[in-house]
Amino acid sequence: MLKAYMEKVFLGNLFYLLSLTIFLLNLSSPVWAGEGGAKQTLSLAGNVYIFGKILDSHKEPVAQAEISVFVNGKPYHFDSKHEISKIYTELDGSFYLALDIPKEKFQQSKIKLKIYKSAYKTQEVYLSPKDFAIKNGEYYTKVKVVLERTLNPAFWIATVVFFLAYILISFELLHRTLAAMLGAAIMLAISYTIGTFNPDYHIISYESAIKAIDMNVIFLLMGMMIIIGVLKNTGVFQWCAYKCYQLSRGNVFLLSIILMVFTAVSSAFLDNVTTMLLLTPVTIEIALALRINPLSLLIPEILASNVGGTATLIGDPPNIMIGSYAKLTFLQFVENLAPVCLISLLVLFVYNRFVFQSEYNKSKIDNVEAFIEKLRQEYQITDKTLLTFGLLIMGIVILMFLLHGVLHMEVSIAALFGASILFAYSAVTKKVDIAHLVEKDIEWLTLLFFIFLFILVGAVESVGLLDMVADGVLNLSQGNLTIAICLILWVSAIMSAFVDNIPFTATMLPITAYLTKVIPGAESGVLWWALALGACFGGNGTIIGASANVVTLGIAEAAGYRITFFNFMKKAGPYTILTIILANIWLLLFF
Structure with missing residues (x-):
């Protein structure tokens, strides 16, 4: 017990130090920075000015590329005292050179820029006096250099x-x-x-690694974890499960539909992992009381949670990552994905009837009213005041989500604002054990995972692996938007079924961004929606396809109800394929 507590404290402190470091590093970006961040204070005085940008073949900035200057074949020292003869581009690929060359010598000067960056071919740029514009006795020129990749x-x-x-x-x-x-x-x-x-x-340099971390995703997840952590202390999720059974009046198929709707809606506005974590134990209890296998209710809930989570920006981690990277708004996700998610949910109702109806027919409840009363007594709202305040804050947060595109505000700000208000209220009123919430409800391991995952993806992007994949997809699609949509959707779905969809999505973000720029018609953002639908719907394909699947079936197994990898595929696989086909039709018809 003590060991587990010490691990939690260690992880909490580690995350705090990482976040503080990232924040402080982002406060300042030195004008002149050496590889690895060695700061160089250089004089900006001179009469010859060269500025511009270093880009890669995808027209993306090359950060911290090394630039050496030679004048008439001799290295030029920006600071003779320290013999500094190299400068490095900033994180946006820009650079600015100020050379002090006497006017009479400049007219006969030949200037060479030698540009080097690991994973790129070294390139040389030659400049003569005729390449410069003259103003007030000073010389100016702008240079744009495109570096080609090399497999080093x-x-x-x-x-x-x-x-x-x-x-x-x-x-x-x-x-x-x-x-x-x-x-x-x-x-x-x-x-x-x-x-x-x-x-x-x-x-990859340390500065580039820090820049690769998307703190908007980290803070959004943290804020939502705090909000859900407070709300679950009110008993609201268990109460909702009781109300679902009350509405069904003992009809198990109707109960499964109500549970699927509740799960889908909750997953759209909360987080599908958290939703399933809270609903699974209650669902198991209700299923046992009905004398049916809990998996016959849990599997449809899993499918509904992944479909419902696809409909909004905050419903599923892949969507959070896509929205933050592509600067897509909450409303854009709802407008473009919610309709196909609703259709998929309706299809799930019909599919569920064929797959699980035989199990539902085994249900035996002698006295439905007595069972409803038992649930009413067991699953009650434990703190109405906290629930009222929590729902008010949640409503404000969702409103801010809806307006964040208008306000030009990151969604993490809305989540952190709501979390901090709810956190402060809970602390002042002592309705929630704050220390317990920080240790148990904020999933530090998940947040740390995202931080290191962003660094991993940033590293392979830096060396050019993702450029190669993007070029491969572009060549395979031959620049055809229809082929590109189908490729991204189906590859995302297949990959997300067999590997965790979070690292896969992180890998695909820069690739999709490049294809969106270069394929005619893709500027509508359709490739982002193909990636979101493929990653989220594909997660339904196997037990390991999405985190919600792993969490739910892990709890079920602990309760004595295990399903094998292939049996889950047998139950969920056909529906997954069906939803991907629906998504494909949707994307081709409406984009």
Whole structure:
């Protein structure tokens, strides 16, 4: 018990220190930064000015590319005292050079810029006086350089480490947080050991790793965890399960529909993992009282939770990641995904009738009214005041979600605002054990997993692996939008069925962003919706396809009701394929 508590405290402190470090580093971005962040204070005085951007073949900025300047074949020192002859581009790929060359010498000068970055081919740019504009006796020119990728040792090391971490995560050979942390740490360690002496082994800089972490996702998840952690102390979720049975009046098929609707709606506005975590124990109890196998209610709930979570920005982690990366609003998710999710839910009702009706027919309740009364006594609202205040705050947060596109506000701000108000109220009124909530309800391991996962993906993006995949998809689709939609949707669905959809989505984000830019017609954002539908719907395919599946079936197994990998596929697989077909038709018809 003490060991578990110490682990929680350690993880909480570790996350706090990581968040503080990220925040402080993001406060300042030095004008001149060496590889690995070595700050250089350089004089900006001079009479010859060269500025511009370094881009890759996808027109994305190349951060911290090394630029050496040669004047008439000799290295130019920006700071003669420290013999600094190199500068580095900023995180947005921009650079600014101020050279002090006497006017009489400048007219006969030949300037060469030598640009180097690990995983790219070294490129040289030659400038002569005629390339400069003159103003007030000073010379100005703008340079744009596109670097081509090369497969150096850093590429192969990053690729191998990434796929090993991916295998460990997807098949749960190692705890996913530890696997992601190990992979990120290995890449950074290689970059600053071997990579210090041989730049071809430099995978990713510390600054680039920090920039790769999407704190909007981290803070959104944290805020929603706090809100749900407070609300669950009111007994509202158990009470809702009782009301579902009361509405069904003993009709098990009707009960399954009501539970699916409740699960889908809850998963759309909360989080599907949290929803299933709270509903599963109650569902098992009701199923046992009805004398049916709990899995006949739990599997439809799982399918409904993944479908419902697809409908909104905050319903499923892949959507949170897509929305944050692509700057998509809550309303855009609802407008583009909710209709096909509603159709898929209606199809689930019909599908459920064919698959589980025989099990529902085994139900035997001698006295329905007595059983309803038993549930009413057992599952009551325990704190109406906290529930009222919590629902008010939740309503404000959802309203802010809806308006965040108009307000130009990140969704994490809304979540943190609601969480902090609810947290403060709970602390002042002492209605919730704050220490217990921080230790148990904020899933520190999940948040740390996201942090290290972002670094992993940032590393393979830095060495060019994702560029290669994006180019491969582009060539396969031949620039055809219809083919690209089908490719992203079906590949996402198949991959998400067999590996965790969170790391897969993180990998696909920059690839989808590139394809959205270069494929005619994709500017509507349709490829983002294809990725969201594929990753979320595909998660229904197997036990390990989505976190909600793992959590729900883990609780069921602990209660003595286990389903094998292939039996789950047999029950859920046909429905998953059916929903992907529906999604494909939807995307092709309406985009």
